[in-house]
Amino acid sequence: MSDIQQPAQTLPPNAPSGPPLPRSTKKEGKPASLWSDAWHDLRRRPIFIVSAILIAVLVVMALWPSLFTAIDPNDPRTCELATARQGPSGGHIFGRDNLGCDVYARSIYGAANSLLIGISTTLATSLIGGMFGLAAGYFGGVTDTLASRLTEIFFAIPSILGALLIAATFRGGPLSSITLVIIALTVLGWPMTYRIMRAAVITAKSQDFVVAAKALGAGHMRIMMRHLLPNALAPVIVIATINLGGFIAAEAALSFLGVGVTSPDISWGLMISDARNRFLDAPLPLIFPAVFLSITVLAFIMLGDAVRDALDPKLR
Amino acid sequence: MGRYIIRRLIQAIPVLLGATLLIFAIVFALPGDPVAALAGEKRTDPTIVAILRERYHLNDPLLLQYWYYISGVIFRGDFGVTFADVPVSQLMAGKFQVTLNLALTALVFEAIIGVGLGLWAALRRGRAADTMILASTLLLISVPTLVTGFVLQLVLGVKVKQWTGVDIFPIAGISNGFRSYLLPGFVLAGISIAYLTRLTRTSLVETLRADYIRTATAKGLSRRRVIGRHGLRNALIPLVTYLGADLGNLMGGAVITETIFNLPGIGNQLFQSVYLREQPVVVGIVTVLVLIYIVANLVVDMMYAVLDPRIRYE
Numbered sequence: 294m295s296d297i298q299q300p301a302q303t304l305p306p307n308a309p310s311g312p313p314l315p316r317s318t319k320k321e322g323k324p325a326s327l328w329s330d331a332w333h334d335l336r337r338r339p340i341f342i343v344s345a346i347l348i349a350v351l352v353v354m355a356l357w358p359s360l361f362t363a364i365d366p367n368d369p370r371t372c373e374l375a376t377a378r379q380g381p382s383g384g385h386i387f388g389r390d391n392l393g394c395d396v397y398a399r400s401i402y403g404a405a406n407s408l409l410i411g412i413s414t415t416l417a418t419s420l421i422g423g424m425f426g427l428a429a430g431y432f433g434g435v436t437d438t439l440a441s442r443l444t445e446i447f448f449a450i451p452s453i454l455g456a457l458l459i460a461a462t463f464r465g466g467p468l469s470s471i472t473l474v475i476i477a478l479t480v481l482g483w484p485m486t487y488r489i490m491r492a493a494v495i496t497a498k499s500q501d502f503v504v505a506a507k508a509l510g511a512g513h514m515r516i517m518m519r520h521l522l523p524n525a526l527a528p529v530i531v532i533a534t535i536n537l538g539g540f541i542a543a544e545a546a547l548s549f550l551g552v553g554v555t556s557p558d559i560s561w562g563l564m565i566s567d568a569r570n571r572f573l574d575a576p577l578p579l580i581f582p583a584v585f586l587s588i589t590v591l592a593f594i595m596l597g598d599a600v601r602d603a604l605d606p607k608l609r
Numbered sequence: 610m611g612r613y614i615i616r617r618l619i620q621a622i623p624v625l626l627g628a629t630l631l632i633f634a635i636v637f638a639l640p641g642d643p644v645a646a647l648a649g650e651k652r653t654d655p656t657i658v659a660i661l662r663e664r665y666h667l668n669d670p671l672l673l674q675y676w677y678y679i680s681g682v683i684f685r686g687d688f689g690v691t692f693a694d695v696p697v698s699q700l701m702a703g704k705f706q707v708t709l710n711l712a713l714t715a716l717v718f719e720a721i722i723g724v725g726l727g728l729w730a731a732l733r734r735g736r737a738a739d740t741m742i743l744a745s746t747l748l749l750i751s752v753p754t755l756v757t758g759f760v761l762q763l764v765l766g767v768k769v770k771q772w773t774g775v776d777i778f779p780i781a782g783i784s785n786g787f788r789s790y791l792l793p794g795f796v797l798a799g800i801s802i803a804y805l806t807r808l809t810r811t812s813l814v815e816t817l818r819a820d821y822i823r824t825a826t827a828k829g830l831s832r833r834r835v836i837g838r839h840g841l842r843n844a845l846i847p848l849v850t851y852l853g854a855d856l857g858n859l860m861g862g863a864v865i866t867e868t869i870f871n872l873p874g875i876g877n878q879l880f881q882s883v884y885l886r887e888q889p890v891v892v893g894i895v896t897v898l899v900l901i902y903i904v905a906n907l908v909v910d911m912m913y914a915v916l917d918p919r920i921r922y923e
Contacts, residue, residue, distance in 0.1 A: 450895065
C-alpha cells in the first residue's frame with residue numbers, strides 16, 4: 294500500500310500549495326531544457342518508477358508472452374471442456390474458464406492486443422488531433438473556425454456510443470476487428486488532442502521568437518514544425534499518456550459489448566464478456582482479466598499523472 | 610443574458626445538424642437492407658419490397674433521406690417508427706426515463722461522496738487522510754466501470770444477500786423501484802466521484818488561500834463559518850458546473866453499466882437497435898443525447914453567471 298500512498302502526494306491537486314518539489318540541479322553553464330528538467334524530475338518520483346516498471350513488464354508480456362507461460366492459448370488443444378470453470382490448481386494457477394481454457398495464459402496473451410490498440414489509438418489521435426490543432430492554432434481565421442466547429446460536433450456525440458456505432462457498422466468488412474476498434478476510438482478521440490494542441494499553439498504563436506522567425510522570412514511549414522511544435526508538444530504528450538489508459542479501458546468496453554476484438558483473438562474485455570454468464574457461481578475467470586485490465590489502466594494513468602507534474606511547471 | 614442565450618442556441622444548430630448527419634451517415638452505411646431485416650426470415654415479395662422502399666424513401670440519396678428525417682424531427686417532433694410500428698419517440702421515452710434515473714442517482718452519489726471526500730481532503734491537506742483520499746481517487750479513475758460493476762455486483766449484491774438474507778442491493782432489472790438504481794448508480798458514478806473529489810479539493814484549497822478568507826478569519830468568525838459561508842460557497846462554482854456537464858456524460862456513458870445490471874435504458878436499446886439495424890431508433894437516441902449535451906452545457910454556462918455575480922454575459 295505504501296507504494297500507492299507515497300506517489301499520491303505528487304498528484305496535481307497537491308501541487309499549488311504542497312511542499313516545494315526538488316528542482317533539478319543544473320550543471321554549470323548549461324541551462325536545462327524543459328525535457329531534461331522534466332526527466333530529472335521524473336526519475337525521482339516513486340509514482341513514475343512504479344508505473345514505468347509495470348509498463349515495462351506489460352510490454353515484455355505483450356512482445357514475448359511465452360516467457361510467462363508454457364501454455365499457448367492460441368492452441369485449442371490446451372482447452373478441455375471437461376475441466377471448465379475448474380478452480381486454481383498447480384498447472385493452472387488462475388483456474389480454467391467456461392471452455393476449459395487456462396485463464397492465466399489467456400490473461401498474459403491478452404496484454405498484446407490491449408497495448409497494441411491503446412498505443413496505436415494514442416498515436417493516431419495525437420497525429421490527427423495534433424496536426425489539425427497545429428494548423429488551426431497557427432492559421433486562425435476560417436481554418437480555425439471550421440476545425441473548431443467540426444470538433445464541437447464530435448464532442449457532442451457520446452464517445453462510447455459513437456465508437457460502438459462505428460465498430461458495429463463496419464464489422465465483417467475488409468478491416469480486421471482490431472483495426473476497426475482503433476479507427477472507431479480514433480474518430481471519437483482526436484478532438485481532445487486537437488483542443489489541447491490548438492490552445493498550446495495559440496499561446497506559443499505570439500511569443501517573440503515566432504515573430505523573429507517570421508521576420509527572418511521563415512515559411513509557414515518551418516515556423517510550425519521548428520518553432521511551434523516543439524513548444525506546444527508538452528501538453529499533448531501529457532494528454533496522450535493519460536488517454537492511453539482510457540483507450541485501453543474503452544477497448545475492453547467495446548470488446549465486452551461484442552463489437553471490439555473478436556475470438557479467436559484474445560482480449561481482456563472479451564474474456565470478461567465470456568465469463569459473464571457464469572460469473573456469479575464462477576467469478577475467477579472474470580476477476581483475473583479484470584485485474585490485468587485495471588492494473589494496466591492504472592499504470593498508464595499513474596504515468597500520465599507523473600508526466601504531467603514533471604512537464605507542467607505551472608503546477609509545481 | 611437573453612441575447613447571449615439566443616446566440617448560443619443559434620450556435621448549437623450546426624452542432625446538432627452536424628452530429629445527427631454524421632450518425633445518420635454511419636447508420637446509412639449499416640450493412641444489410643432494412644426492409645429485408647423487417648421481414649425477418651421470411652422470403653420477401655419484390656413488389657412489396659419496392660413499395661416499402663418507396664414509402665420509406667430508401668431509394669433516395671443520403672442527404673435527401675436525412676432531410677426527410679430531420680425535418681420530421683424538427684417540425685413535427687416525429688422520430689419515425691420502429692420495426693414493430695411503435696413510434697420511436699414513445700420507445701425512447703421509456704428508455705430515457707431509466708437512463709435518466711440511473712444518471713441522476715449517479716449524480717447524487719457523485720455530489721455527496723465527491724464533495725464530501727474533497728472537502729475532507731482539503732481540510733486535512735498534506736496529512737494521512739488527504740494522502741489516502743488522493744490515492745483512492747487514482748484507483749477509482751483507473752479501475753474501469755466494467756470491473757467495478759461486476760465486482761460490486763458480486764460483493765454488495767450477491768454476497769450481502771447471502772450473508773444477511775436481505776436483498777439490499779438488487780443486481781439486475783428495475784423491478785425494485787428506487788433501490789434498483791443504487792448499485793448501478795454508484796458504479797456509474799465511480800470515475801466521476803474521483804474527478805469531483807480532486808476538483809473539490811483543488812478548488813477549496815485555492816479558495817481558502819484567498820484574501821477574503823483571511824479577512825473573515827481576522828474579523829473573528831468561527832472556522833466553521835469561514836469554511837462554510839466564505840470558502841465552500843466560492844469553491845462550489847466549478848463543482849456545480851462540473852456536475853451539470855456530467856449529466857450528459859453519464860447518460861451517454863451508461864451503456865456498460867446498463868448491460869452489467871440489465872437495465873432497459875438507452876445504451877442497451879441503442880446496442881440492440883444497432884444489431885437489429887433499426888436505423889430510426891439509433892439516430893433518434895443519439896439525436897436526443899446530443900440535445901441533452903448541448904442544453905446541459907448551455908445551462909452550465911448560465912449557472913456561472915448566477916453563481917458568480919462578477920460574470921456577466923452580453
